[in-house]
Amino acid sequence: MSADLVRVRAGAYHDSVTLMRVSRTAADLPGVEVALVAMATGLNRGVAADLGFGLPEAGPGDLLVALRGEDPAALEAAAAELDRLLAGLASRTAGGGDGGPAGLDGPGGFGGFGGCFGGAAGFAPRTVGAAARALAADPGPALALVSVPGPYAFAEAMDAIEAGLPVMIFSDNVPVEQEVLLKRRAAERDVLVMGPDCGTAVIGGTGLGFANVLRPGPVGIVAASGTGAQQISCLLDLAGVGVRHVLGVGGRDLSAEVGGLSTLRALAALDADPATELIVLVSKPPAPEVARTVRDAAAGLATPVVGALLGPGGGDLTAAAESVLRALGAPVPAWPSWPAPGPARRKTGDGGARGPDGPDGPDGPNDANGPGEPAGRDGATLHGLYAGGTLCAEARLVAGAGRFTDFGDDAYTRGRAHPMIDPTLRLEALAGVPAGDVALLDVVLGHGADPDPARRLAPAVAAAVARGTAVVVALVGTEGDPQGLGGQAGALRAAGAAVFASNARAARHAAALTAGVR
Amino acid sequence: MTMPLLSGEPRVITAGAEPLGEALDAQAVPRVRVDWRPPMPGTGADLARVLADPRRVEANEVAVGRLVSARPRLVTVRPAREALDLPPGTFLHAGPPITWERASGPMRGALVGAALLEGLAGDPEEAGRLLAAGRVRLEPCHRHRTVGPMAGVVSPSMWMLEVRDAEHGGTAFCSLNEGLGKVLRYGAYGPEVLRRLTWMGEVLGPVLRAALELTGPLDLGALIAQALQMGDELHNRNRAATSLLVRELAAAIVDAAPGRAAEVLRFVHGNDHFFLNAGMAACKVSADAARDVPGSTVVVAMARNGTDFGIQVSGLGDRWFTGPAGVPDGLYLGAYGPADANPDIGDSTITETAGLGGFAMAAAPAIVRFVGGDVPDAMRATRSMYEITLAEHPAYRIPVLGFRGTPVGVDVALVARTGLLPAVNTGIAGRVAGTGQVGAGLVSPPASAFTTALTALAEAAGPGGGPER
Numbered sequence: 013m014s015a016d017l018v019r020v021r022a023g024a025y026h027d028s029v030t031l032m033r034v035s036r037t038a039a040d041l042p043g044v045e046v047a048l049v050a051m052a053t054g055l056n057r058g059v060a061a062d063l064g065f066g067l068p069e070a071g072p073g074d075l076l077v078a079l080r081g082e083d084p085a086a087l088e089a090a091a092a093e094l095d096r097l098l099a100g101l102a103s104r105t106a107g108g109g110d111g112g113p114a115g116l117d118g119p120g121g122f123g124g125f126g127g128c129f130g131g132a133a134g135f136a137p138r139t140v141g142a143a144a145r146a147l148a149a150d151p152g153p154a155l156a157l158v159s160v161p162g163p164y165a166f167a168e169a170m171d172a173i174e175a176g177l178p179v180m181i182f183s184d185n186v187p188v189e190q191e192v193l194l195k196r197r198a199a200e201r202d203v204l205v206m207g208p209d210c211g212t213a214v215i216g217g218t219g220l221g222f223a224n225v226l227r228p229g230p231v232g233i234v235a236a237s238g239t240g241a242q243q244i245s246c247l248l249d250l251a252g253v254g255v256r257h258v259l260g261v262g263g264r265d266l267s268a269e270v271g272g273l274s275t276l277r278a279l280a281a282l283d284a285d286p287a288t289e290l291i292v293l294v295s296k297p298p299a300p301e302v303a304r305t306v307r308d309a310a311a312g313l314a315t316p317v318v319g320a321l322l323g324p325g326g327g328d329l330t331a332a333a334e335s336v337l338r339a340l341g342a343p344v345p346a347w348p349s350w351p352a353p354g355p356a357r358r359k360t361g362d363g364g365a366r367g368p369d370g371p372d373g374p375d376g377p378n379d380a381n382g383p384g385e386p387a388g389r390d391g392a393t394l395h396g397l398y399a400g401g402t403l404c405a406e407a408r409l410v411a412g413a414g415r416f417t418d419f420g421d422d423a424y425t426r427g428r429a430h431p432m433i434d435p436t437l438r439l440e441a442l443a444g445v446p447a448g449d450v451a452l453l454d455v456v457l458g459h460g461a462d463p464d465p466a467r468r469l470a471p472a473v474a475a476a477v478a479r480g481t482a483v484v485v486a487l488v489g490t491e492g493d494p495q496g497l498g499g500q501a502g503a504l505r506a507a508g509a510a511v512f513a514s515n516a517r518a519a520r521h522a523a524a525l526t527a528g529v530r
Numbered sequence: 531m532t533m534p535l536l537s538g539e540p541r542v543i544t545a546g547a548e549p550l551g552e553a554l555d556a557q558a559v560p561r562v563r564v565d566w567r568p569p570m571p572g573t574g575a576d577l578a579r580v581l582a583d584p585r586r587v588e589a590n591e592v593a594v595g596r597l598v599s600a601r602p603r604l605v606t607v608r609p610a611r612e613a614l615d616l617p618p619g620t621f622l623h624a625g626p627p628i629t630w631e632r633a634s635g636p637m638r639g640a641l642v643g644a645a646l647l648e649g650l651a652g653d654p655e656e657a658g659r660l661l662a663a664g665r666v667r668l669e670p671c672h673r674h675r676t677v678g679p680m681a682g683v684v685s686p687s688m689w690m691l692e693v694r695d696a697e698h699g700g701t702a703f704c705s706l707n708e709g710l711g712k713v714l715r716y717g718a719y720g721p722e723v724l725r726r727l728t729w730m731g732e733v734l735g736p737v738l739r740a741a742l743e744l745t746g747p748l749d750l751g752a753l754i755a756q757a758l759q760m761g762d763e764l765h766n767r768n769r770a771a772t773s774l775l776v777r778e779l780a781a782a783i784v785d786a787a788p789g790r791a792a793e794v795l796r797f798v799h800g801n802d803h804f805f806l807n808a809g810m811a812a813c814k815v816s817a818d819a820a821r822d823v824p825g826s827t828v829v830v831a832m833a834r835n836g837t838d839f840g841i842q843v844s845g846l847g848d849r850w851f852t853g854p855a856g857v858p859d860g861l862y863l864g865a866y867g868p869a870d871a872n873p874d875i876g877d878s879t880i881t882e883t884a885g886l887g888g889f890a891m892a893a894a895p896a897i898v899r900f901v902g903g904d905v906p907d908a909m910r911a912t913r914s915m916y917e918i919t920l921a922e923h924p925a926y927r928i929p930v931l932g933f934r935g936t937p938v939g940v941d942v943a944l945v946a947r948t949g950l951l952p953a954v955n956t957g958i959a960g961r962v963a964g965t966g967q968v969g970a971g972l973v974s975p976p977a978s979a980f981t982t983a984l985t986a987l988a989e990a991a992g993p994g995g996g997p998e999r
Binding site for chain 1: 536539540542543544545546547549551553554557559562563565567569571577581587913914916917943
């Protein structure tokens with residue numbers, strides 16, 4: 013007999029990503045078999061109902077705690093532990109304005125009163141507008157990073173624009189008409205809007221969203237694609253070329269509706285930055301009339317622009333990185349790769365890392381198959397399980413065939429975190445790839461991403477390989493990333509995956525495996 | 531803008547998924563964390579339309595600019611029949627429009643008292659029948675540039691404070707304050723109530739008028755600014771402002787009416803809330819300056835009639851948006867308790883509308899216990915109001931907050947976005963007519979008043995959020 017414990021904490025709000033972490037912690041508490049800690053939205057109520065929990069009245073502004081286990085006493089203890097955890101989050105929230113640096117707490121901050129009025133006197137800003145007002149007291153650049161649920165992103169982004177602050181909209185599911193309104197208003201106020209659905213940005217070395225730690229350098233990137241920009245900037249970093257800024261513009265910016273408003277503004281901003289010597293424009297095929305406008309604008313800049321057009325008719329991301337290197341007169345290196353150990357390998361007997369520093373010397377850029385010679389898997393199916401939309405599209409094009417799923421797509425992120433943070437759905441899909449088939453995954457490192465993706469992925473890879481599924485990983489990152497490129501590659505390789513720093517090469521390798529080349 | 535952005539280390543405002551903020555902390559990037567939560571349920575579409583209205587930002591700047599730049603001056607005191615052109619048989623009342631049928635106990639009591647004062651009826655029963663028969667025309671004070679505390683009933687023979695805005699030229703009126711205890715504004719209509727009102731019309735009003743003729747217009751804005759620094763929040767505490775007013779007028783009262791000066795000064799001294807009505811008129815004339823700016827989402831009136839709580843919004847003319855008035859939460863006098871309390875009543879929320887009262891609670895630690903809280907509660911109340919207002923008052927400042935201006939200019943859109951309702955201080959009237967004041971406390975306006983106003987703003991903004999430029 014299992015028991016259920018269901019509690020509603022009225023008006024206690026936490027963001028969904030934080031709550032997913034809390035849910036995971038709750039599931040690990042002693043005596044807890046099932047745990048759901050979430051805002052009581054329609055979607056989450058549905059999840060709870062599917063799990064068989066009986067639910068009291070609650071709305072999207074209320075926190076729902078639902079636990080199941082054998083022992084009611086253990087559930088009570090777990091609920092008490094959760095309350096402590098949530099109280100910790102809440103006090104951090106309430107104290108957000110307290111004792112902070114002057115200016116961050118607004119004029120007349122209470123830091124100076126010490127114990128007189130205590131933390132209760134503080135009041136953290138509730139809107140971007142209020143935060144911007146508090147910041148306005150101090151000079152210096154500022155920007156807003158908005159990652160609230162898509163339907164609410166418009167208001168917060170508009171606050172930033174009206175305060176004259178650039179804004180990065182990480183949120184997805186923002187209606188296109190709202191994007192147009194935001195970007196028009198931003199144009200009137202000479203403000204840059206990055207996004208919506210802008211996953212990455214780097215501003216003078218500061219990473220926003222999912223951002224890699226890049227060596228400083230002369231390149232500025234304008235990107236309509238987050239993971240596309242990450243792939244190119246990471247390859248440049250691996251080739252020893254630094255990137256100063258990555259300005260995301262959102263995947264729809266070059267559509268006829270939006271008209272490239274953010275692309276034009278980002279190009280102008282990079283052109284005005286004296287430290288940017290080369291601009292890279294990463295985009296999917298734009299609407300024809302927008303392409304002309306952007307081309308004209310790029311031609312009018314003092315800074316040279318290298319276009320990286322992705323998709324049909326364009327090149328792949330690795331080829332784009334290589335053309336940037338050539339434009340800078342820098343050598344094109346062999347892109348690092350780490351071959352799969354075990355029977356699949358032919359040339360590299362010890363299975364060690366290959367690549368610039370690998371024991372077997374440079375892995376030539378023309379070696380389409382990369383590390384290890386693909387073992388023939390005639391008639392096998394390629395399963396592309398991706399977190400990055402652009403990486404997924406690139407792999408599909410390069411591989412030519414296979415079943416590809418972009419788990420970062422809006423359809424999979426409604427009501428849950430991005431797969432770069434929460435790998436659950438992808439791991440389930442990997443477990444479902446039949447023996448004899450080939451799985452191709454991307455793993456993206458950097459700030460904001462899973463602090464140790466290999467921790468959960470490596471065992472899943474090992475399980476897949478053990479049952480006869482070949483696993484190929486495109487690993488996008490740098491040595492400077494918090495997770496470390498080499499360590500992650502080593503762990504995934506040790507689990508049996510073939511690992512490539514270039515997604516295009518990973519895709520070619522995976523396709524060759526299914527085609528039974530040699 | 532983009533130049534400084536790309537050339538220096540940016541400070542980052544984060545709203546949403548906390549791991550993205552933590553990634554900035556890991557890079558030691560200075561950031562301000564927004565304590566974001568979803569807006570009031572069902573407001574998403576209206577909010578998007580209102581926020582997209584291209585008129586909004588400028589309209590709100592104009593409206594709030596007028597509100598805080600008003601210069602209220604007390605110019606004279608005169609009877610309502612003369613000041614307001616109030617014809618016999620017409621009474622004004624607090625809050626949004628109300629009928630006798632829907633009126634609460636204290637509102638009915640005050641109307642009965644006014645009917646007796648005006649000689650329309652010989653006794654309370656007759657007055658009640660008269661009112662129930664609709665023989666007296668009832669109109670909201672706000673429709674006549676007037677505000678009234680609690681029941682806010684104004685009849686033709688009552689004397690009114692007349693306040694003029696030296697900046698924008700507007701005029702506003704409020705009755706004279708009767709004091710505490712059994713008074714008309716709390717619905718009492720006994721003989722002592724009527725006797726006092728008669729004395730106010732025969733002695734207090736004329737003496738004050740004569741004194742003001744000697745002093746010339748009195749700068750109420752300056753008195754309010756000083757009183758805030760002396761522990762008043764100008765709604766539930768008016769002790770400092772009343773004292774300051776007496777200092778301004780005492781000599782002129784003696785000069786103008788030596789034979790009556792003592793009783794007038796004694797009456798004012800006996801009533802810590804004497805300034806309240808002058809402050810309300812000052813707030814009314816300031817808020818009225820912000821009216822009728824198309825596209826503006828600024829609240830220009832909050833008022834209760836004992837049954838409904840209503841607001842008016844600058845961009846929406848004189849339409850009322852109402853919800854049920856709540857029962858205040860606070861402390862009770864003597865043996866009274868919550869069961870004796872009438873729902874929220876009075877136009878005195880004009881003080882909150884203009885950035886005083888509950889919004890300036892941090893200025894008045896002396897009364898926080900009276901309204902059932904503690905000092906940190908007062909600080910939090912004021913600080914939270916900066917989240918739903920568009921400006922900080924340039925003249926009304928709070929010493930304990932580092933002389934920060936009071937939060938002023940409630941934005942309907944910010945109320946819906948944050949779910950924070952205006953903090954209101956108020957007296958509590960007994961629910962039975964004739965009881966008088968039973969306590970004082972804090973009250974929350976109904977969210978529906980703001981959400982329905984938001985819907986009207988969305989309709990006014992048009993389908994795409996206003997005309998395209």
